[in-house]
Amino acid sequence: MTRTWRIRTVTDAARARIAVARLAAEYGVPTVERARLATALSGRLRQCLTKGGTWVLTLDGPGPSGGDTALHAVLTPSPGAGAADGTPWTVTVPCPEPDRKAAPATVPEDPAGLSEALLGADEDTAVVLDKLAEQQELVAFHREELHQTNQGVLALHAELDAAGRAQREAFAAERRARKEAENARRRLTFLADASAALNASLNHDEIARRLPELLVPRYARGVDVWLFDQDGDRHPPTTHPAAAVRAARTGRPQYAADHPGGLPGVDDRPPSALDPHRPLLCVPLVTRRAPLGVLTLSPPGERWDPDDAVMLVELARRAGIALDNARRFEHNRDIAETLQRALLTDLPTRPGLSLAARYLPATHGLNIGGDWYDAFRQRDGSLITVVGDVTGHGLHAAMMMSQLRTALRAYAVDGGGPGRLLTRLHEFLHHLQPDLFATAVIARFHPDEHTLTWAAAGHPPPVLRLPDGRVRVLDAKPGAMLGIPLHQEIADHTERLTPGSTLALYTDGLVERRAQGIDPGIERLAAALGSFGSAELGADLEDAADRILHPLLSDSERDDDVCLLLSHLHA
Structure with missing residues (x-):
């Protein structure tokens, strides 16, 4: 379908514009597109009228075959009409309903009908303005929505910034707390180590x-x-x-x-x-x-x-x-040492019998313990030798050792054998100090007979060297420790002595070691005593005591006191 209009005057232009708008409406062109087509065509026609000459407007629409689906408007100057510009103007509008058959676009010739047609063209403009108003309201709504969204985004950014600051402050506080905790741990560790170092010494x-x-x-x-x-x-x-x-x-x-x-x-x-x-x-x-x-x-x-x-x-x-x-x-150590020196008196002398004693304090701790030795005569002329050990160290142990030594001498005045003396010491200690214990061994040499009577209470056994060099450990059944809550009668044991024999009484500090026990130490003492000859022991018992101690105390540090008392029977 092709329609053509020749335009020389304003009236021709108005009829052409009205006809094009009606044909577009017949083909179902939407109002907005129709208004856009009419507005663009009016503007172009106004330019053409200003330029003058004759112009030809051609409108091509969908045909019966349905091949084309758009309206094509072409405005060109008429050939030979003397138009100033020969460039054609073209506009294309899609047709939603290309199969519709358009009615003839007749436009009235009289001015009244033309005016009415022109007034009716404003309806499309009104529709366009309504749609424009709707779009403006929609734009305003979306603008407000965007504004609210922006406000929310700003608030979110503010919250995120505040959260970031709070997190940074929390991290900084955590770092400070961790640093303070590390410094506190360092100080406490130093304080504990320094305290241990200071308390490790008693000097x-x-x-x-x-x-x-x-x-x-x-x-x-x-x-x-x-x-x-x-x-x-x-x-x-x-x-x-x-x-x-x-x-x-x-x-x-x-x-x-x-x-x-x-x-x-x-x-x-x-x-x-x-x-x-x-x-x-x-x-x-x-x-x-x-x-x-x-x-x-x-x-x-x-x-x-x-x-x-x-x-x-x-x-x-x-x-x-x-x-x-x-x-x-x-x-306390000075007092205990003074008391210890006062108690370790000189040994008595007796024809036919030599005595030698050694006392060495422990190298650890208070250095003063309850080890002691003594030797004295009884009324019948026999000689008592004793070695004892009070549990514990320090001034209290030294004082108890003094009391036991004094009590033993007092009991010995009444006579009685070593077993009887130990039994009385046991009763004395149990009633005097129920929570304190002691061990002791007593040996008595008879003046007229070459006999040895001895008894032990929880103490290491005496070691006897015979004149022929053999060594015996006098390990007959001893009594229990002195002072334990137990009634006991400690028995005597008697040995026949041959001139040239040597008896060793000692405390456990000489023979006992933590890692080995006491039995290997007694064996070493017996070996050391057996390595001497009878002549050596009889000639210089003091030197023999030092030579016995040396191999047994090779280690420089001792946890306990050491006491040794040697008795040698001359020929």
């Missing part, structure tokens, strides 16, 4: 030497240990900072510097006149009774961390306790 001079080794250079650049009783004849007078003197008087830590220390539990003082440019921390070495001294430290840097200062004050407190324990130990 207060050694403890005072160890303090600078522990603190420099990690927690202090310099350390001075002022012990009050050290200022005397053994040491020249020393000048101490005023803060140290005040710490000694008040028992409170002092911080001397030209700036406040801010250390918990520490009093701030002016800088020391001895060294005004260096801060000093003076901590008293306190004990249960009174301060023993003052620990003066200078910081490893500009100043101390408050937590480090708290740890140093606690270390000084523990050091004071360690020093006090060491001095108590040394005091």
Whole structure:
């Protein structure tokens, strides 16, 4: 279908525009597209009228065969009409209903009908404006929705930023907490290790030497240990900072510097006149009774961390306790040594019998225990030799050993054999000290007969060397330990002695070792005693005692006291 219009005047242009709009409506072109076609055509026609000349408008639409599905409008100048511009103008509009048969697009010739047709063309414009209004409302709705979305996005970004800051702050707090926990663990580990090192010694001079080794250079650049009783004849007078003197008087830590220390539990003082440019921390070495001294430290840097200062004050407190324990130990040791020396008296002499004794304190601990030996005569002229061991160490054990020695001598005045004496000692100890025990072995040499009577109570057996070099261990059934809650009657045992025989009484410190037990030690003692000849033992029993001890005590450290008493019967 092809339609053609020749346009020379405004009226021709209006009829052509109306006809094209009606044909587009007949073919079902949508209102918006139809309005767009009419508007574009009106604008082009206005330009053509302005240019002048005759123009031909051709409209091609779908034919009966249905091959084409669009409307094609072409506006060209008429050939030979003298148009100013020969370039055609073309516009194409799709037809939703190409199979419809369009009615003839007749346009009235009279002005009234033309005007009515032109007014009817505004209906498409009104529809377009309505759709435009709907689109504007939709755009406004979407704009508001976008605005709300943007506000939500901004709020979300703000929340995410706040969450990010909170997370960063949490991470920073966690790092600080982890660092503080690590520092606290480091301080506690150091405090535990330093306390163990200080308490491992019972020598207060050694403890005072160890303090600078522990603190420099990690927690202090310099350390001075002022012990009050050290200022005397053994040491020249020393000048101490005023803060140290005040710490000694008040028992409170002092911080001397030209700036406040801010250390918990520490009093701030002016800088020391001895060294005004260096801060000093003076901590008293306190004990249960009174301060023993003052620990003066200078910081490893500009100043101390408050937590480090708290740890140093606690270390000084523990050091004071360690020093006090060491001095108590040394005091008790001196008393025990004095008592021990007073009790280990000279051995008696008797024709035909030689005696030699050795006592060695332990190299660990208090060094004074309950080992003892004694020898004395009875009224019938017989000679009593005894070796005993009170459980425990220290002053208490030494005092109990003294009481047992005195009780034995008192009981021996009434006579009686070794078994009877041990039985009475057992009853005495059980009633005097129910929680204290002892072991002992007593040997009695008869003056007129070459006989040996002996008895043991929980003690290692005597070792007897015969003149021919053979050695016997007198391991007849002994009694139980002295002082145990058990009634017992300890029996005597008798041996016939041949001149030239030697008897060894000893304590378990000589023969017992933790890793080996006691039996191998007794065998070594028997071998050492058997290696001597009768002439050697009779000539110098003192030298023989030293030569016996040497191989048995080859190790330099002993956990227990050692006591040995040798008795040699001359020919």
